[in-house]
Amino acid sequence: MNQAAKKYWDTFWEGQETPESVSAWQFGDDADTLAQLVMDGMKTATCSGHIFYDLENEPLPTTEDYSIILNSNDQPVAIIKTTEVTISPMNQVSEEFALAEGEGDLSYEYWWNTHESFFRSELKEFGLEFSEDMLVVCERFKLIDVNEKL
Secondary structure (H helix, E strand, C coil): CCHHHHHHHHHHHCCCCCCCCEEEECCCCCHHHHHHHHHCCCCCEEEEEHHHHHHCCCCCCCCCCEEEEECCCCCEEEEEEEEEEEEEEHHHCCHHHHHHCCCCCCCHHHHHHHHHHHHHHHHHHCCCCCCCCCEEEEEEEEEEEECCCC
């Protein structure tokens, strides 16, 4: 976690019991747009490839997790809390979940095409192939705070 994110986190929780599980990160390929969708309340879900947690030796998300969302300049713009985590094959992700991701024209087709392209690119870096039934980690979250000091 960078200094700006730590300061934002500490200031937000000042005088309260601070949750232990927190990380700071950017969304996907377009960090600014996706962060803005979170701040606007349009984006309440996200998904990632299950395989990447193993490849990058990262723990799976839990409902105890808080995240500091960073913009493309690594500045903290919001705090979210994970409220649900499910794992399913990508080709079984519901249209309702795709809509909760709040991206593009809000269609399932847009969601599928964007995620397939992203996963293909990421998997290629590891010498792996995309599969329509690859496992994805689907997270729902709620917005806790928007950093008004930016």
